[in-house]
Amino acid sequence: MNKILAIAAVALLAAASGAGAATSSGTLTVTGTVESSISLTIESAGGTTSGTGTDAATSALGSISKFGSAPTGFTLARGASDWTLSSTVGVKVDKANLTSTDYTLTAQLGSAPASGLTWKLNGSTLSDSAATTMTSTGTYGSTGSYSWDLVVADSAAAAAIDNAISFTATSN
C-alpha cells in the first residue's frame, strides 16, 4: 500500500507542472502618420528687442533722428540728403521629419512704408506688395544674418515709422 501511494503522488506532481507552463501571445499594432514641418524664429535684431527665439519678435528703436544717437544695436550713417540706420536680423529655420536640405526665405513689409522711408534687407528694398527673396539656399538649423537698413530721407515728415517684416520660409 505504501508503495502505491508514493507512485500516485509523483504522477499528480507531474500533472501540476504541465498546467503551469501556460503561454499566450497577442499582437498590438501601433500606427500613425508623421508629417514634415519647419519652424522659423527671429533670433536677433537691432533695437530693444523682445520675443527673440520665437516667430514674433519686436524691435523698439525709440526716438530716432539724423543728428541724434543711433538706437541700440544700430549704426547711424548720415548722407547729404538722407541718413541710414543699419543693423542685422538673425533668422533661424529648423526642420523636422523633412528630407529637404535647404530652404527659400522671403521677406515682405506688413504695410506701405511712410513717405521718404525705405526698408532694406540684404540690400534689397522691401515692399508690402511683393515678397523679396533673401536666400534660396538657406541652411536649416543655423541662424542666417541679414543686413537691415532703414533709409530716411531728410524730407520725410517726423512721424512713427512702425511696420512689420514678415519672413516666410519654404522648404526646397
Next chain:
Amino acid sequence: MRPTLPWLLLLAAAATPALDAAPAAPAAAVASELTIHFEPLDPGAAGVPGGNAFIDFGTVTAKPGAGHGRGVVIRRRVAVRLDGPAWAPASARLSVALTAETPGCTVRVDGVTLSTLPRTIDPVHRVGTAMVHEIEVTIPASAPPGIFLGDLEWLAESE
C-alpha cells in the same frame, strides 16, 4: 494489494483527455487556455477579441528645434487582461517584443525600451485582472515622414 488497481485506473482516466487534445505535446492543451485581451483606453485605438488590437495615433507633427531636435513623443495607454480558466495560474510573466525594428524611432512600454528581443514588462501580471500599460513612441526630427508602423508582440508565460 487489492486497493492497487482502483488507484491506477483513476490516474489513467485523468491523463486521457490531455492525450486526446494534443498527442504530441500534452502541455499545449493547457497553454491554449490562457489568452491575452487588449482594452485600448485612448481615442484612435481598438481591440479585437481574441488577442489582437491596434492603436492609430493619427497624424503627428514634430516641433522643429524644440527639445533639441527631440521630435515628437506619443503616449497611449492600453489595458491588458490575461484570461484563463479557474485552474489557471494566478499570475503570468508578461513580456513584449517588436516583430521588426522601427529604424530611428523608439518604442517603450512602461518605460522599457523594446527591441526584437522580448523584454519583461510585468513579471507577475495577474490573471483575470486588467492592468494598464503605457506605450510611448518617440519619433526624432531626423526620422523621415510617412507611415509609422510598429507591431508589438505580447507574450504571457506562467511559471
